[in-house]
Amino acid sequence: MDDGEQEGSGGRMAETFAQLALDMHEAEGVEETVESVVQFALQALNCSFAGVALHTRGGPPEIPAVTDPVVAEIYESQLRGEDGPLIATMRDRATVLVRDTTTDDRWPDWAARVSALGVRSVLDVPLALGQSSPTVGVLGLYSPKPDAFDADDEAIAHILARHATVALATARHERTMEAAVDARKLVGQAMGILMERYAVDADRAFTILKRYSQDTNTKLRDVAQELIDTRKLPS
Structure with a gap:
């Protein structure tokens, strides 16, 4: 890709993020906000499925938006067993990249289940306002291809997560005030x-x-x- 193509691609991405910010902040509530996040992820990132899990006070995380039932199954299996990258991301406020579920040995039981569902690559990004702030939730990205997410995907996912975190915090505050x-x-x-x-x-x-x-x-x-x-x- 030459410089002109890169500038054009960067300009289109900037416009897309600007539209995303408007869509999220104009959303009527938490559910509408997370739905716009996962739909944007499908457009901007090299993923086939996406989902959001949100932290709740005094209870298990909730799953307000997924683009495919397979994502809900991946989330729910971790919430039942408290094992996997979703739990690690929410607990540690750190991004977790699984390049290939058939070879990753950090959570073998989880990896075997996810691989059997046809998912090979996973990128879980925390939704948090800062290192000292509690985790709002996790944005999960999934692909049936091994090593699907590169450095650009991770950078875009972090930008998306920052937009989403602010929008979700605003939506939750408004819901609490109401x-x-x-x-x-x-x-x-x-x-x-x-x-x-x-x-x-x-x-x-x-x-x-x-x-x-x-x-x-x-x-x-x-x-x-x-x-x-x-x-x-x-x-």
């Missing part, structure tokens, strides 16, 4: 019911809700929702 607003609305409605029924002020109504929440080990918003639905406090 949930907080909904919770405040529910508690406000429940307080209004108590104030009207028992002729108490706002402070007393909130104290009653909080006491029931603590006594029943139930989230405050759930206590409020039950009161709104049944017009009764939890027994």
Whole structure:
């Protein structure tokens, strides 16, 4: 490839990444964001399949987007057995490249399963805001060809991962804020019911809700929702 072709290719890639950034930041939520990530990976990288696994607080990682059922099977087998590059990438916030599943000996059981599915090359890239930040998730890239990913693929995957991490963090923050607003609305409605029924002020109504929440080990918003639905406090 001559200099002109390289410049043209670089310009097209820059335009593609610019469009990706717009698509991700205009996505309506987490699911739409990760879907745009995996679809872009198929266009820009030397992979046949792609997927995203996201870290969740207090639970196993979730798998919100895959381009093929084989990716879901690869992810789920690791989540069940806690073995493989996905787990290592999420734990260590480090990129893992498997050049050939038929010869890689780091996770022999996993490699045998993945090779049997027809996947030979794997590139798992962490989605993290920084070395000191917790891992948001992992972008996984897969190919049926051995040694499919070169240095350029890895560099592009890291750029994609950085875009995706920021977009996902924004989408999750917005979802958390929306949930907080909904919770405040529910508690406000429940307080209004108590104030009207028992002729108490706002402070007393909130104290009653909080006491029931603590006594029943139930989230405050759930206590409020039950009161709104049944017009009764939890027994």
